[in-house]
Each structure stands twice: as C-alpha cells, then as structure tokens.
Amino acid sequence: MTEVETLAEFVTRASFDVLSREALEQLKVRILDALGCALGALGAEPVRMLRELTAELGGAKQCTTIGAGATAPDRAALMNGFLVRYLDFNDSYLARGETCHPSDSLAAVLAACQYAGRPGRDLLASLAVAYQVQCRLSDEAPVRARGFDHTVQGAYAAAAGAARALGLDVQKVANAIAISGTAFNALRVTRTGALSHWKGLAAPHMAAGALHAALMAMHGITGPREVFEGNKGLKGSIAGPFSIRWEAENLERVTRTIVKRYNAEIHSQATLEGVLELRGTGAFASGIESIDVETFDVAYNIIGGGEEGDKTAIGTKEEADHSLPYMIAAAALDGNVMPEQYALERIRRQDIQSLLRKVKIRPAPDLSGKFPEQMPCRITVRLTGGRTLTAEKKDYEGFHTRPMSWDIARRKFETLAARGADKALRDEIADAVRRLEDIRVEDLCGLLEKAGR
16 A cells, blocks of 8 residues: 555544544634634635635535635635635644644535535544644654745645545545645745735645545546655655654544634744733833843744744734734734734834834744743843843643633634624524534534625
C-alpha cells in the first residue's frame, strides 16, 4: 500500500463512537467559534466582493451559503470558508515548525455533509478527521521554513474530511487526498510583506478545491497514489522525510488546538492578555513611553518584525492583524482587540500609529525553547514619569492548558454573531451545535441560511 492509501484507511475507519467526551466537547466549541466568526464577517467588504462573484457565476442550489441562499458545494465551501477566516479569529494549532487553523476545513466538511444528506454525527467525525490530519502533518511535515504556506497540510486534511463526509471507499478517499495534496502547494508570501485579501482567502480556496477533488474522486477520477513518498512527491519536493503511522492515530488532536480570546494572530494571544492585565491597573493613564516585549522566535518571525518582514508600516486590516506592535498598541489604547480595532479609521488614527512605533519586539532563546508547549512572553511598559510595569505570561485563556469552555465560547459567539443574526436565531444556532449528534446537518444549514436578514 502507498502512504496515502494507509491514510485513506484511517479516514474510512474513523467513527463518531470513538470520540472521547473531551474531544466531542472541543469539536462543538470549535464549530460554534467558527460559526461566530462567520456571522461576524457578513458585512465585510471583501466578503461582499466574493458574494457578488459567487452569485454571478451561479451554480446548482445544493448547499447553503451563510446568509445568502444556496449554490454548488465547492462554491458554498469557498464562500463559507472565507466568512470563517476573514476576521482571523478562528482556532489554531501550534507545532514547533508550523502553525495552522484547523477549522479552515469546516466549510468543506459542512458542504460535503449537506450534499450527502448526513447526520450531525458524521459532521463531527469527519471534522475530527480533518483536525487530526492537519495537526499531525503540521507536527511531522512542517513547510513554513521552506517558503510554503500551512494550507499545504490543509489540502490533505480538508480532502480527508470531505471524502469521509461523502462516504467514499478507501480507494476513492486515497484519490481525493492525492489530487488535493498534489494540487495545492501554496507559497508563504501569502503572509509576508504587504498583506492582501488573499491572506484570508488562501485557506478557503484550498478547502473548496479539496472538496472539489473529493467530488471528482467520487465520480471515479484518480490521483497520484505516491503523493507522499513518490518521485517529486511531498517528501522529495517540499517537506523532506517524515513518518506518520496512520493506523495508530486517533481522533483526539482537536483537544490540543487552541481558541483565540482576542481578534489577533494566534501567537500574540498571551502577550495581549498580559498587556490588558497591566492596563487594568489604571497606570497607562499617565502615558506610555515605550513597550518592550520578549517573546519566542516563531512569534517574532511571523508578527514581530523578524523574517516575515517589518510590522510597523500598517495601513490595512490584513497588515494590522499580523502586526504584534499594532495589536499591542490597540490593546493598550482601547482595552481590547476585537474587529472594531481593524476598522480603517481606527488603523489610520495618529494615536495608534504613534504608539505602535514605540513597541519593540525581540526574541529570547529561553522563551523560544518553551514553545509550543507554552506561549511565553515578558512585557515591560515604561510610563511617563519613570514608572515601569512588568508582566510575564506562559499561556492565555483559550490555550490548551486553559481550554475555552462552552460557556465562554458562547459569550464570544454572542459578541461576534450579533452582527449577522438576531438573538432568537443565535440561540437556535448555538442549540443546534450543542445537540449536533442528534440532528441532521441540513437542520443546522437551514438556520445558517437565515442569517444576515
């Protein structure tokens, strides 16, 4: 057997019944969190642009697009995936050499389940498969250092989850994963330098393509079975040697994923919690002279001005939510980091533009050694008049050491989803997610279709 066939056996063997109580609870938290992000993004301008294109292209009305009727499955996956991803507020997974957003697969799995008429139990099991595949590939086959984006691993995960949701046999699952994994090898320039709308669209585009690959495989299209180990396959071309014993894998990796407390790039979360705790003392009112942050190397390189570029020239939402200096300045000035902090008028104001240039980020080897088991940082704030405040953090509320409960996730959902759904509809959606194993996916999709009205 080839390695993708071994992976396909894992996918077809996966069952709702083997999910632990903790994994089931955290899957529901992730779905609720992702749907809150989606509802909160309904009014965004780039979302409107994609919605207009989707309507212009048309498509068989088979799958729900949140707040906008129905279209073909892959187009629904693209639209819904962009809604989940646009705010950059969905969940994450930290591996030593890779960071990803496993809920990027949700839209593809949701559309596949609706298309196939599946019960909610299949959505949960198929999504657990996608989480397991993406997280384990991120552990063992990181590609960021070689200039590729984390959507590379996502292509295998989304295809695996979608193929499982469609009920494909082992050979067709292998073909789906092989097609998707071969086709979607994105460049990391997506997230470096001057950032564009594509930062939020790269993963949805990949997931829609992964679903399309699964649908092609369902109709008999074959893919390169040696996508992992073959001549110029993933190992030889991008990732290098790695090994995963898929026959020994379970569906529990979701419990190691983390949920964002703040609307900010994931590696900033503990730092922002620390800054906000210092702000809560009231001392910032005297004025801030400087903010110095020591952090782990991954945070420095991605959002702190390291190898992925300067983070002090901030003019767009996409640049702001990947700039640790901007996000720290927003936390210090506004007392929160939520979608409001990324409005263009907020980004352009002089107070935040001035303060972000007083924020200095540097990597610390001792902190780098503690990542990804911790998200460590040391913060020093020098105030006008000479007073100095310090804080040190190792995690935040939402990290796997302090997992987000359903009640806290529900509060976040309420805050975000209020932009796209009234209270009655929010209650119905949350209740449907809570009881997902007892309802059909179509029931949840019917509620999502009512949003934005």
